[in-house]
Amino acid sequence: MKAVKILSAIFVFSFLFACDLWAKEAVVLYTGQTHAMLYPCSCPVQQDGGIKRRATLVKSLRKKYPQALLVDCGSFTSGGLLDEYTQNTRLDMLRAETNFQALEIMGYDAVAVSPDEFNFGKEFFLKHARKSNPAFVSANLETDQVVPYLIKEVNGIKLGVIGLTAVSANQKSEGLKVREPKGLEALVKQLRQQGAEVIIVLSTQGEQEDLKLVSQVAGIDILFIGYRPAKEDTQNKIGSTYLVRPPWQGRKLGKLTLEVNNGKFAGCKIEELRLSDKIADDRQIAGILPRCYSDNDCKKEGLIGSCQNPGEIKADCLFSQPDKIKLLIISSEDCIVCNTRPVENLLKSKFPGLSVEYANLPDKRAKELIQKFSLQSLPVYFLGKEVEGEKNFDYFKSNLEDKGEYFMLNPQVSGLSYFFNRPIKKGSFDLFFSLFDKEAAKLLAVVKEFKPTLHFLALEKGDGFETQSGAAETEEDLRAVCVQKYYPDKAWDYLSCRAQNTSSAWWEDCLPGVDTSRIRTCARGPEGVKLLKENIDLAKQLQIMLGPTYLLDNQQIFASRGVPDKEELRKVLRR
Numbered sequence: 001m002k003a004v005k006i007l008s009a010i011f012v013f014s015f016l017f018a019c020d021l022w023a024k025e026a027v028v029l030y031t032g033q034t035h036a037m038l039y040p041c042s043c044p045v046q047q048d049g050g051i052k053r054r055a056t057l058v059k060s061l062r063k064k065y066p067q068a069l070l071v072d073c074g075s076f077t078s079g080g081l082l083d084e085y086t087q088n089t090r091l092d093m094l095r096a097e098t099n100f101q102a103l104e105i106m107g108y109d110a111v112a113v114s115p116d117e118f119n120f121g122k123e124f125f126l127k128h129a130r131k132s133n134p135a136f137v138s139a140n141l142e143t144d145q146v147v148p149y150l151i152k153e154v155n156g157i158k159l160g161v162i163g164l165t166a167v168s169a170n171q172k173s174e175g176l177k178v179r180e181p182k183g184l185e186a187l188v189k190q191l192r193q194q195g196a197e198v199i200i201v202l203s204t205q206g207e208q209e210d211l212k213l214v215s216q217v218a219g220i221d222i223l224f225i226g227y228r229p230a231k232e233d234t235q236n237k238i239g240s241t242y243l244v245r246p247p248w249q250g251r252k253l254g255k256l257t258l259e260v261n262n263g264k265f266a267g268c269k270i271e272e273l274r275l276s277d278k279i280a281d282d283r284q285i286a287g288i289l290p291r292c293y294s295d296n297d298c299k300k301e302g303l304i305g306s307c308q309n310p311g312e313i314k315a316d317c318l319f320s321q322p323d324k325i326k327l328l329i330i331s332s333e334d335c336i337v338c339n340t341r342p343v344e345n346l347l348k349s350k351f352p353g354l355s356v357e358y359a360n361l362p363d364k365r366a367k368e369l370i371q372k373f374s375l376q377s378l379p380v381y382f383l384g385k386e387v388e389g390e391k392n393f394d395y396f397k398s399n400l401e402d403k404g405e406y407f408m409l410n411p412q413v414s415g416l417s418y419f420f421n422r423p424i425k426k427g428s429f430d431l432f433f434s435l436f437d438k439e440a441a442k443l444l445a446v447v448k449e450f451k452p453t454l455h456f457l458a459l460e461k462g463d464g465f466e467t468q469s470g471a472a473e474t475e476e477d478l479r480a481v482c483v484q485k486y487y488p489d490k491a492w493d494y495l496s497c498r499a500q501n502t503s504s505a506w507w508e509d510c511l512p513g514v515d516t517s518r519i520r521t522c523a524r525g526p527e528g529v530k531l532l533k534e535n536i537d538l539a540k541q542l543q544i545m546l547g548p549t550y551l552l553d554n555q556q557i558f559a560s561r562g563v564p565d566k567e568e569l570r571k572v573l574r575r
Contacts, residue, residue, distance in 0.1 A: 032073030032246025074114030114204035137163030160196030322353030326384030
């Protein structure tokens with residue numbers, strides 16, 4: 001009996017040991033497009049980021065994952081068109097130097113080389129590329145100071161990391177040649193032969209080139225897109241390649257957990273970890289970081305900050321009382337979605353001396369101001385003329401309309417919530433959305449019980465329509481409005497079905513048991529055009545361009561970031 005127990009124990013141990021060999025995980029921490037942003041962002045909400053917090057979080061994660069790979073996807077140098085904190089060459093270079101020191105202290109393993117790394121010329125770039133910590137990685141930049149790839153073992157998994165530089169860097173690289181990455185497929189095979197189980201590419205080419213690359217080169221497991229597009233692509237996987245985009249300006253730290261089964265890449269989990277004020281500052285980084293580089297780095301609620309000796313270790317902030325600026329907000333007590341706080345916080349960040357007054361319907365003063373300025377919607381924000389004397393006024397004035405005794409904040413900046421002149425339709429609920437949004441199926445599932453009237457996001461253009469995803473979305477919208485007319489009892493199920501896979505051409509599968517030729521004829525003819533024009537007319541009236549956006553009682557408009565919480569939505573509708 002004892003022998004059986006011993007054999008059983010040996011069998012269990014062997015099984016667990018075998019499983020450990022088959023399934024392993026490796027952690028990759030990543031940043032990108034930071035543009036040497038050293039301090040937390042000056043955002044109205046969630047003032048996240050900063051290299052002191054990042055260093056603290058990296059050290060904490062390395063205690064849990066001692067072998068974690070730490071990489072940057074490029075554009076870690078200050079200056080250039082996308083650096084919103086750029087000042088002048090001297091201060092930008094000082095900021096870049098501080099950021100390089102921080103990368104060394106944090107122990108970055110590899111950094112990609114983007115065109116921004118040449119913002120201060122070839123010699124400045126080479127000065128830092130010559131250092132071994134971190135390794136500058138680029139397979140298509142011709143210089144001995146960078147390496148084409150890096151192989152590192154993380155938790156028993158061999159990771160092959162390849163860097164790619166955009167050829168547009170040739171315009172600033174002063175003779176350092178960046179060639180087209182034509183030998184990439186051979187390099188991927190070479191790394192596989194050297195034992196790499198996961199192939200990671202840190203690319204700074206840009207979205208379009210990266211997507212083209214994935215379609216042409218086999219064997220890439222993870223592609224970091226180091227240059228974000230103007231409108232972020234919703235795709236996160238093409239074929240077997242995962243697309244990863246680093247958080248903007250280092251406001252978050254990316255964490256990628258790779259899974260390898262029996263020596264083969266099996267998938268990954270992508271997380272973005274906030275660098276909030278709950279994370280303590282790292283003392284070592286604090287020792288190299290000047291107090292400020294500009295007045296924008298000197299923040300204290302209700303006070304104006306001035307940076308003394310910017311960019312130097314002896315830099316300091318002086319604070320003074322601001323001049324009072326009147327802010328008059330006109331809103332309505334009936335508006336349940338009029339949240340003025342975010343706009344107030346935005347204006348206070350620009351003009352610290354803000355003194356806020358409110359005039360809410362049905363008060364007499366609100367009615368008088370609405371009539372005086374011929375207002376059609378609320379809330380409205382009026383700044384006193386004394387704001388002209390503020391140092392931020394010239395920067396901000398493009399967002400303001402001169403109304404004589406006041407400056408009115410442009411509704412495109414402040415947003416609109418309440419169209420009080422529209423007739424009330426008690427209980428009506430309209431949803432404006434795109435069926436091609438990546439979360440459309442989840443959205444429809446959440447809002448179904450509230451029975452909204454659905455409106456698609458399309459614009460009339462000549463004899464046709466324009467949609468964000470192009471012809472495929474337009475055709476789908478035309479079919480959808482025809483389904484709504486001829487098979488209203490099947491319309492919701494059809495849309496829910498299509499939202500799950502808009503890329504499929506087999507739309508008929510979402511309409512079982514009906515005459516689909518009727519829908520095809522409608523969608524392809526003038527009837528479909530007429531129906532879609534009617535469907536998008538309300539969005540045209542209210543100038544709604546993005547979704548999901550909601551209209552309540554034909555008067556109150558609000559939006560959600562992605563799919564709303566069902567309980568929160570229910571509370572709004574009940575009110």
